[in-house]
Amino acid sequence: MEQLKLENQICFPFYAISRLITRAYQPYLEKLGITYPQYLVLLVLWEKDGLAVQDISEKLILNTNTVTPLLKRMETMDLIKREKAKEDERKVMIHLTREGKALQAAGASVPLKLLENMGDMAVDLDELLGMRDKIQEWIGCMGNK
């Protein structure tokens, strides 16, 4: 049953490396007082503030039943504001607070630190970036649904 060995699975390496990368981010995000998914939300909002819940949900490829509680926690932390859109009361628009915007300065240095970390671990950075681009193509295929 060669195809059932763990090292021959396509699933496991992606599953494992995703968690290892999250772990690598953690010490830096801990200093900012945020989690990894919260950081992803901030990345999206730093790029464009005032998005609807659905926009964030689509960009992060997360369901609303994940995003809604995530955003509520971030509102409690005073990182964002949630308010209904005037033109369509079904939509909830997300805006950064002063605090949420202020975190960008500290958050900007995190990706570079991570890259340095990966470099120290004998991970070839060119390969890493090439793989990132390839995976993004796949996400484009798989993500729509």
Next chain:
Amino acid sequence: MEQLKLENQICFPFYAISRLITRAYQPYLEKLGITYPQYLVLLVLWEKDGLAVQDISEKLILNTNTVTPLLKRMETMDLIKREKAKEDERKVMIHLTREGKALQAAGASVPLKLLENMGDMAVDLDELLGMRDKIQEWIGCMGNK
């Protein structure tokens, strides 16, 4: 702030593709009545039965506080048995039940079906397998803490 855009992050693609792959497995695993992490545990045990909790924890790169409840649920489902090792009462040895072993027949076809799925999605299989091997190298570097 170009380095803060979501598409320039190394973290996000790995995070997203991992969840998309898990989603792709789900319909097949649902028929077997198991979850994705439970499938990973079975893969390990099908390869070598009678492992300690720690062995499974190391192979899957998961902490014991994740693995213990996972195994307890699988014991409730009658997929595995948990019993203390006689030579060292701290260890808990995990053995497949008849049911757990029986699932292997159905579980063996899942990886191939997944590969076919990925192929349909314009994902180049050679690239996929090459990437898998490369990620496994990284896991070897990062996994040991």
Next chain:
DNA sequence: TTTATTTATATCGCACGCGATGTAATAACA
């Protein structure tokens, strides 16, 4: 203009994943 359908979020329940901590058994050591 009612009624039916669709859309955008939210709620519920459950299974992870993990940091922090606890506990019992074994090993190390004074």
Next chain:
DNA sequence: TGTTATTACATCGCGTGCGATATAAATAAA
């Protein structure tokens, strides 16, 4: 041998993820 340290799991608390379902607003249909 008695004490201390280490090891192997387990428990607790909390934050995701997600299937199933609910709710309210907007849109389409009758």
